[in-house]
Amino acid sequence: MNARTLKRIAIQAAALAAAALVVWFLAHNTLANLEARRIASGFGFLQREAGFEIGESFFLRYSASDTYLRALAVGVTNTLGVAAIGIVLATVLGAAIGLARLSANLLLRSVAGAYVEFVRNTPLLVQLFFWYALITEILPHPRAALEPLPGVFLSNRGFVFPTLTSTPVLEGFNFAGGMALSPEFAALLLGLVVYTAAFIAEIVRAGVLSVSRAQWDAGHAIGLTRRQALRYVVMPQALRVIVPPMASQYLNLTKNSSLAVAIGFPDLVSIANTTINQTGQAIEGVAIIMAVYLTISLSISAFMNWYNARIMLK
Amino acid sequence: MSWLRRNLFSSWPSSLATLLVLLLAWRLLPPLVDWAFLQAVWAPDSKACRAAQGACWGFIAEKHRFILFGTYPFEQHWRPALATLLLIALWGVSLVRAFWSWRLGAVWLAGLAAIGVLMWGGVFGLPFVENERWGGLILTLLLTTFGLAAAFPLSILVALGRRSDLPAVRALCVVYIELIRGVPLISLLFMASVMLPLFLPAGVTIDKLLRAQIALILFAAAYLAEVVRGGLQAIPRSQYEAAAAIGLGYWGQMGYVILPQALRIAVPPLVNTFIGFFKDTSLVLIIGLFDLLSTIKVSLTDPAWTGFGIEAYVFASLVYFAFCFVLSRYSRRFEVKPSPAHAAERLA
Numbered sequence: 065m066n067a068r069t070l071k072r073i074a075i076q077a078a079a080l081a082a083a084a085l086v087v088w089f090l091a092h093n094t095l096a097n098l099e100a101r102r103i104a105s106g107f108g109f110l111q112r113e114a115g116f117e118i119g120e121s122f123f124l125r126y127s128a129s130d131t132y133l134r135a136l137a138v139g140v141t142n143t144l145g146v147a148a149i150g151i152v153l154a155t156v157l158g159a160a161i162g163l164a165r166l167s168a169n170l171l172l173r174s175v176a177g178a179y180v181e182f183v184r185n186t187p188l189l190v191q192l193f194f195w196y197a198l199i200t201e202i203l204p205h206p207r208a209a210l211e212p213l214p215g216v217f218l219s220n221r222g223f224v225f226p227t228l229t230s231t232p233v234l235e236g237f238n239f240a241g242g243m244a245l246s247p248e249f250a251a252l253l254l255g256l257v258v259y260t261a262a263f264i265a266e267i268v269r270a271g272v273l274s275v276s277r278a279q280w281d282a283g284h285a286i287g288l289t290r291r292q293a294l295r296y297v298v299m300p301q302a303l304r305v306i307v308p309p310m311a312s313q314y315l316n317l318t319k320n321s322s323l324a325v326a327i328g329f330p331d332l333v334s335i336a337n338t339t340i341n342q343t344g345q346a347i348e349g350v351a352i353i354m355a356v357y358l359t360i361s362l363s364i365s366a367f368m369n370w371y372n373a374r375i376m377l378k
Numbered sequence: 379m380s381w382l383r384r385n386l387f388s389s390w391p392s393s394l395a396t397l398l399v400l401l402l403a404w405r406l407l408p409p410l411v412d413w414a415f416l417q418a419v420w421a422p423d424s425k426a427c428r429a430a431q432g433a434c435w436g437f438i439a440e441k442h443r444f445i446l447f448g449t450y451p452f453e454q455h456w457r458p459a460l461a462t463l464l465l466i467a468l469w470g471v472s473l474v475r476a477f478w479s480w481r482l483g484a485v486w487l488a489g490l491a492a493i494g495v496l497m498w499g500g501v502f503g504l505p506f507v508e509n510e511r512w513g514g515l516i517l518t519l520l521l522t523t524f525g526l527a528a529a530f531p532l533s534i535l536v537a538l539g540r541r542s543d544l545p546a547v548r549a550l551c552v553v554y555i556e557l558i559r560g561v562p563l564i565s566l567l568f569m570a571s572v573m574l575p576l577f578l579p580a581g582v583t584i585d586k587l588l589r590a591q592i593a594l595i596l597f598a599a600a601y602l603a604e605v606v607r608g609g610l611q612a613i614p615r616s617q618y619e620a621a622a623a624i625g626l627g628y629w630g631q632m633g634y635v636i637l638p639q640a641l642r643i644a645v646p647p648l649v650n651t652f653i654g655f656f657k658d659t660s661l662v663l664i665i666g667l668f669d670l671l672s673t674i675k676v677s678l679t680d681p682a683w684t685g686f687g688i689e690a691y692v693f694a695s696l697v698y699f700a701f702c703f704v705l706s707r708y709s710r711r712f713e714v715k716p717s718p719a720h721a722a723e724r725l726a
Contacts, residue, residue, distance in 0.1 A: 197687025
């Protein structure tokens with residue numbers, strides 16, 4: 065063993081020891097503090113009755129007499145629901161705006177450019193508050209709801225859409241039937257989609273620009289129109305540049321959905337926060353939030369890696 | 379005429395798009411201008427605001443002191459005002475490339491010391507103001523400044539660690555980066571506000587502002603580290619070998635040869651990350667700190683002024699936009715120009 069190897073081992077041992085010391089120090093203090101405050105640690109509280117209502121739940125039935133575990137599960141499904149819908153809509157809107165920024169039409173290009181500049185340079189939280197204020201302050205109450213399309217009603221109590229089986233009708237002070245979106249959900253979805261679409265637009269634009277001009281010309285030379293050249297020649301190549309940063313935008317959207325807590329949509333963070341306030345189980349609560357988001361993050365990046373490998377040049 | 383043809387009516391779909399945009403503008407712009415300017419109320423008079431059809435900018439006029447300075451003692455508002463200007467000036471000076479030298483660090487230290495004296499007081503006859511009462515724009519700017527100032531050196535170390543050939547060091551850095559980037563900032567802020575007190579030995583307390591600042595630093599460092607790593611990866615291998623060949627040790631190689639080049643390449647994405655971080659400081663509202671967005675939101679709870687949320691948030695977005703837009707324009711100047719070969723290819 066020469067001096068160099070010894071030095072390498074010494075440095076690594078020191079780094080690991082320092083990390084272990086920090087972890088031990090924090091854990092030791094935490095245990096002592098929990099002891100002093102008589103807080104029982106562990107996940108036993110999950111089986112206790114939650115006792116709080118949740119405004120809306122998409123997939124799971126829930127009532128205040130259910131357990132904390134069930135409440136948190138509702139939070140997870142709400143988070144996943146809003147993230148999944150948001151990702152689809154943001155991709156569509158973002159791709160459209162990204163392509164509009166490359167349009168030969170000056171007006172379309174400038175409008176798309178202004179959208180991207182403004183949206184990217186203001187905080188998402190401000191935009192969420194703005195959409196929420198817009199829905200609750202500007203829209204009329206349900207009795208005077210706007211009806212932009214037959215059966216679709218916009219009011220300060222949320223949006224109502226007809227479904228295949230039922231159409232919404234006004235009953236008393238609110239609508240019954242159809243599919244209803246609360247103002248909180250509508251504001252959160254709108255905010256996430258509008259914000260993320262601006263970032264996706266820039267990625268799509270950069271992806272298309274990364275394909276060399278000669279590829280367009282080659283497409284035209286074999287008689288393709290501009291649209292066909294984009295569809296069959298340029299896009300397949302641009303996708304390879306677009307997919308990796310897109311994955312991180314999807315991750316961002318999912319993580320940003322946690323801002324729901326600020327406007328009162330019951331996502332995972334919001335429900336976990338209520339749970340922490342009621343039970344005092346701060347460590348467990350924050351650990352659950354982090355574990356769930358880490359799982360989601362790792363799943364999305366695994367899926368995007370798989371997709372990325374599929375569209376790579378073989 | 380030919381200009382119009384080329385830019386607005388080059389084909390049927392293009393003409394259709396032009397007409398559609400014009401139609402939308404014709405339908406939307408007049409009511410918008412009407413609301414924002416013609417029918418708007420500018421005087422701080424909530425009765426007039428409620429009666430009017432247009433926007434109520436009087437809300438901003440009435441609340442601007444609280445929005446900008448939070449609960450800082452009213453007759454002392456000149457102090458945070460001066461501190462805000464000083465901080466903006468420091469940032470402005472730092473953006474000029476000609477000033478990039480070690481002397482800039484000294485200027486920053488002096489500037490921050492002056493800001494500390496102004497904000498805290500307690501000397502030179504200035505009454506002491508505890509930092510629980512700081513708020514508004516200066517708090518947003520301070521959280522950003524100190525967050526970046528502490529996170530940037532940390533991020534360089536972490537990025538070097540992630541590229542290190544020592545497996546244990548690399549693993550620690552990877553775990554740190556992926557752990558922080560895998561969870562939302564809000565969960566880190568919750569952790570700082572509810573869990574940090576449990577982490578510390580009995581009797582040691584840290585105030586809420588500092589706790590949030592620590593979470594923000596750890597958060598920013600993980601994201602900045604990935605940007606720095608991108609810069610490090612762009613440096614050709616020959617540079618590392620050349621640095622080793624002239625007999626420099628590891629820190630010499632990094633400090634004199636690799637980092638100066640890597641950081642230069644990374645300026646545009648670094649500035650973009652700075653912008654993102656500046657926007658993200660608004661999340662401290664959720665754990666109850668009085669940053670700019672928070673003071674605006676609290677102003678809306680005044681019974682005389684409820685229901686003017688749209689005006690309030692339009693104002694908030696304009697303030698954030700002013701800062702972010704300047705920075706993003708600035709970062710664009712550093713983007714690598716297409717090389718002549720690339721340009722020739724695009725012309726061909």
